[in-house]
Amino acid sequence: MAGVAEACGAKSAVLVLVDARNKQLAVADSGELARAAQDLEFVLGEGPSRDAATRHGPVGATGDAIVARWASCGPAVTALGIRAVAAAPLDTGASARCFGALAVFDPRQAAGMVSAHVGCRVDGALALIRARVFSRGMPVEALVRAIVAGDLTLTPKGPS
Template sequence: MAVAGGTSEPGAGQAGAAWLHVVRAMERAAREKSLAERHERLAAETGREIHTTMARTHRGVEERHRAAARLQEAYARRLTDWLAHRGARPLFMAGVAEACGTRSAALTLVGPDLRQLSIAASDQFSRTAQDLEYVLGVGPATDATRGRRPVSASGPAVDELWPGYGAGLAALGMGSVVAVPLSTAAGCIGALTVFDPQPGLAESGVLTGVADALADGVLLGPDAEPGLYGGTDLRVVVHQAAGMLSEQLHCPVDDATAIIRAHAFATGESPEAVAGQIVSGDLKLN
């Protein structure tokens, strides 16, 4: 396994960082494996349940580190190949979608109040779907985050659960969706959503495993990459526009955000496009 380096090319630096994260994640996995094996031996020798429990815990942590390493390696390989051949720059979320067995996946990160802070998507389809959910204020990621539980729907059930969302999803050529929360010991930091997943994915545990690896090994932790190597959109302009609109209309920021979302839905524009017009003074809302 070679680590890229020796160049000032930003992409090469990111590839090198990703390879380094792979090495460190595998080292942590090896330590957890050693601890698990020790407790497995003790469980066999003593028959004590505590060692069985500890072994199971260490095995779970080991797998999360290995899953994080696989995600980092997938991105590092894509980026290394891109440096050699150029073309469209790879996105970290493309590897996440691949790990989930689907072509489209999106990540939503929220704050302590569960208000959306940023998103990342594997492609334009998933980005548009997440913008639709943000505009409507309802959808799978929202429910997975608030309920801290997996949610899934397909066909007509999508629109029954989230009015307007199912029709929008169908217009994008998608018919089913699954979302799982990104849970940590401190709470929920967001959700991972996949579109048109393979049958049985929701029940397989694969999606939850990828979400755990993202939460514990990529977004948080000693080698955290919360920006996913520049692949996240912080929706800064939306928050800025909501603040300005709140002052202009003398209303709460949440109400101002809802107005921006409603206008985006009515015009078919993205929330960022509407917010940009408000910030520039080209659009007045009341």
């Protein structure tokens, strides 16, 4: 999982598999930080992996938005030093059921979210982010915050 975290441009990552009722079945993690964050999510019953699997869509939050989004899990996760998180659902597209989620913690989560949405590698997602920053003439931090907050979704055809 350390390779997955690195490929996503993140400090750590966790892969969670769930059953038909979204109950956690198995977890693979890149190390202590990801394991601790996922353990908190499991025990507290809320968090990014659970939301991504339940909602069948990517989720992300940074800074104070982590605490605002997940009232129980958020403060505990930020106490671990996590300042950003992004999660994407795992599904085949062949059924309405999601079988898990991949969550990444800390830097470059916007690239991981764009990568999941567009279905491209992280370097391609970074190129899309750079192109959007250039075309809009806006600070990269503002664009990244909008992506992670879910206010802007980059797709192969443009923003949505």
